[in-house]
Amino acid sequence: MTGTAAVIGGSIGGLFAAAALRKAGWQVQVHERVGVPLSGRGAGIVTHPQLLHALAEVGADTSDLGVQVHDRVVFDRDGARVTTLPYPQIVTSWDRMYQTLRRLIPDDAYHLGEMLASYTEDADGVTLHFESGAEARVDLLVGADGFRSAVRARLLPDVQPAYSGYVVWRALAQEADLSPEMRDRIFDVFGMFMPQGTQIVGYPIAGENNDLRPGHRRYNFVWYFPVSQDGLTDMLTDASGQTHAISIPPPLVRDDVLAQLEETAARVLPDVFQHVLAKSERPFFTPIYDHLSPTFAKGRVALSGDAACVARPHVGMGVTKAAQDALALARHLAGDVSAGLQAYSAERVPLSRAAYERSQMLGRHMMQVPMQGDPMDGRHNPNMDEIIRLTAVADF
Ligand SMILES: Cc1cc2nc3c(=O)[nH]c(=O)nc-3n(C[C@H](O)[C@H](O)[C@H](O)COP(=O)(O)OP(=O)(O)OC[C@H]3O[C@@H](n4cnc5c(N)ncnc54)[C@H](O)[C@@H]3O)c2cc1C
Known part of the structure; x- marks a missing residue:
């Protein structure tokens, strides 16, 4: 199925998730707490064939990539x-990746200065509560809000970097x-x-x-x-x-x-x-910092990118991993949301663990x-x- 989705975090992981879900037919809104367009983080990013594949899959321009x-x-x-x-x-x-992905998301679906405070979930959907007092109701919540993720803090409070x-x-x-x-x-x-x-x-x-x-x-x-x-x-x-x-x-x-x-x-x-x-x-x-979430999803809530797992930069996989999360998420959500998210987690946790362990080695x-x-x-x-x-x- 498709429906409405909120992606928390408007950085590279959030943009990838939003682009992949949009391509699969979801109506997606991205909420980023920072109030100005993001820039400059991470400086250099090494690429891998999987990243080039993912960029092409979401319709991004890969010419003159670096x-x-x-x-x-x-x-x-x-x-x-x-x-x-x-x-x-x-x-x-980092800037090149961000700008390339940002172009895939319409301005009216990308909201700066919106910080998620908490969310509540029931059988039919998820209600988001923002710091501003605003609320939104969606079928699917994706936490792409980085390694100190507010979504993960609520979903998996014991996981600490x-x-x-x-x-x-x-x-x-x-x-x-x-x-x-x-x-x-x-x-x-x-x-x-x-x-x-x-x-x-x-x-x-x-x-x-x-x-x-x-x-x-x-x-x-x-x-x-x-x-x-x-x-x-x-x-x-x-x-x-x-x-x-x-x-x-x-x-x-x-x-x-x-x-x-x-x-x-x-x-x-x-x-x-x-x-x-x-x-x-x-x-x-x-x-x-290191962290690996034991599961990347529960109910109607998923984690992706650094919110789900941080592998140390030795493997240079943060962006590629976020891209792989995004593609897997969109692919597994063709049917029921909860079942799709469980399949997403089952696919991505072991592969993320491999990158995580390699980086620690x-x-x-x-x-x-x-x-x-x-x-x-x-x-x-x-x-x-x-x-x-x-x-x-x-x-x-
Ligand atoms: C030294 C170094 C080198 C690296 N080199 C590479 C490399 O060569 N190749 C590579 O692929 N990766 C590399 N990475 C990692 C890569 O930068 C990240 O893994 C990747 O950008 C994915 O980040 P993300 O979008 O998941 O999280 P982040 O970039 O942390 O973004 C999370 C976003 O969520 C927002 N946010 C947080 N909380 C909230 C909230 N409550 N409400 C709304 N918004 C919120 C934040 O403001 C932020 O914009 C490197 C990292 C480091 C530190």
Whole structure:
């Protein structure tokens, strides 16, 4: 059957779910709590064949999707190439994905500044209660409201994201700002540096307004960095002494936290990645959390994207996983809603678990690997072959 659906969360997961349901004949309204069009989150996004397939399925434009890289290259502390693995992949940006999907949803079905407070469900439907006091009644509710999902908090209150023990620092450098020598050494590859206890990943993405012309692109820098729970609390505290829960707005990251990052970069990173960081706009960090919901649906309520499961970014699957959730949701809802949602959950939980467990394994390879030889030179990681082969690979 089809009917009315509300998608909570107007980010990439919510847009994918809305686009797939609309294509299957559902009348869908998207409700996003942020009051302005979303932008810039996540910076670089690696793509996979499953994502390209899903984009085509929902009718999205996949032309000029991003920058094509051909090889993965591991650098050592001296900036020399340790190993190269041919692996063609398109790397794109969060903005490009968002804009592409946003075009598929009419403006009158996409509502900014609408925060879901709670919902009540009965045999015939779901009633949504928004912070504003507004209410809506639908046949189907999809929680695509991210890893701190309000929908999941009501559906599965025991599921709580757990801090992984590390954060990811991210930064973007303009291609034109890089020295020609440094640019030539790293720009056209998916680059990595993997000494003990930390890891760098970097790759080119489009410039502003999806500009793919050489010289106008950007370099996406990702640095996984161990931080204790107490250290994280300190990093989440701004200069006024306020400690932010979960994440801190980038402009509020204290100068001494950034100074510490620069000091560590000078000590630990190869020259190419030091150069990228030095040429970047203000870096920002995101704590890495894990969670996997034991079920993705109950009754007339479904979870999708990060609300359902967060696999650490090592697998680069957040967007692809959200896309796969969306297609499966629309496909299973051809008949009765509750039965369809159970089939959706039965399909998606095991596949999400595979990505989740893979991402944790890659995290362990980064953090806990005992190395023979110099652990910081980036040449002695015993799992180097596995890391280069499995990072940002979606084989489920
Ligand atoms: C460092 C890093 C690198 C990454 N790299 C990749 C990559 O290479 N490839 C990849 O595929 N993925 C990657 N990801 C993950 C990817 O960005 C997400 O998994 C993906 O965007 C799906 O997010 P989502 O839409 O489910 O959730 P979110 O993007 O968190 O969106 C949830 C939305 O719901 C809204 N919301 C929350 N609560 C409410 C409420 N009560 N009412 C209304 N709205 C609400 C929020 O404002 C938000 O807009 C990366 C993530 C990180 C941190």
